[in-house]
Amino acid sequence: MKTSIPNETIGRLFPYFRALMCLIKEGKDTISSYELADLCNLNPAIIRKDFSYFGDFGKRGVGYNVSNLMNTIRNILGLIPLKRVALIGVGNIGNALLLYPNFELEGFKIVLAFDNQSTKIGRKINGVTIEDVSYLEKRLKSHKIHLCILAVPESAAPVIAHRLAKTGVKAILSFSPCQLAMPDNIKVTCVDLSTEMARLVYYSSREIFSEIRSLQGKTERHKKVSI
Amino acid sequence: MKTSIPNETIGRLFPYFRALMCLIKEGKDTISSYELADLCNLNPAIIRKDFSYFGDFGKRGVGYNVSNLMNTIRNILGLIPLKRVALIGVGNIGNALLLYPNFELEGFKIVLAFDNQSTKIGRKINGVTIEDVSYLEKRLKSHKIHLCILAVPESAAPVIAHRLAKTGVKAILSFSPCQLAMPDNIKVTCVDLSTEMARLVYYSSREIFSEIRSLQGKTERHKKVSI
């Protein structure tokens, strides 16, 4: 077995993919780890190492072929064919997601949307009809859904998450700052804005001190935070 | 100088804070690292270590006083008085943020909101009047803003970010999957949904294999992802 792949490496694959899509649009067909590092704000070595976990994609003395690399990464991430996403909760956030124009380019397609408000049920947004959340389980089973996005009020999140787990959903992206207590075989990621805001506030209010420290030649105390 | 504080520790402070608020509501006045670890899905040792960077808050044989600990963490994060936040872009996401009921409990207050659509300018949401983004710089300077939230269309993000930087803003939370290329003294965090979705898809589709691995007694290959 090859040495295990860092979780961080997986997290960088999609940003690489996005950068490569841009490069294709610009007509560039070869890129070095140094140039890509500039674009992504990373060290070139880590880019080479990231790719090396999956194979030898580059040519020494030349660099990487942009479109080959892009396709390779898309395959590693499994984004072809498009991943089918179900959205639960069509409030402001759910609405924004349904209207987000780039999901399909990026490899995702919202194919189901649910809400519990009768005024919303039956409405169609961007080709997706909002359905009654009562039929959640039935509908999830008939479509093969890869990922559920939970955009319901915080109070409803645990109940829905539990229903999703029971239905066999394997991945949940939640907008509730959760401790959703899911079994280990279900992957959950929470978008926790307050935590990110708190972190930003903490570091930005200490920036004065770290500037002083860096004048003294000490090393940076915190790494640059970027998701 | 004390040993440097891990970035990860800072990222856990707010979840601790939130958990402690809940405990207070439940009337609990003492908690051990073991119980808190259970609530937050962490190892007790890391909780003790996290707190130890800031002082000796616990009593051996007893645990931590819930309300003292909560107040201490709130102070470390600098969340009293409330941090003043400016929101740029009142689309669906901006709207959702303005309506989010818990910000003030959590230490944040949106005091300014901007948009460029004349139909929105002048409207009042949750006590905040939407202003013309033309006056961004002037208004930011007159209020003392700790954090800006960027919820504008992707195409507008770089321009606005640049204007914020020029105005002296120190922290930006952006909803555009960005490489915002800001100077180092400005802290930027991007909420990048597609990257998180890609990560979830990657791991959830490989779950079968890691189950097999764990039957063979090998260690987990990826840590649980939770922001």
Next chain:
DNA sequence: ATGTGTGAAGAGCTTCACAGCC
């Protein structure tokens, strides 16, 4: 010359394990 792939060194973070205090 230019730029990849990678072992080894280094940095950062977590967990262990236990002394010390309640």
Next chain:
DNA sequence: GGCTGTGAAGCTCTTCACACAT
């Protein structure tokens, strides 16, 4: 007995530095 605080060990991820390919 119960639980904290912490050095040391262990693990993970990043960076260095250079052999090797074009």
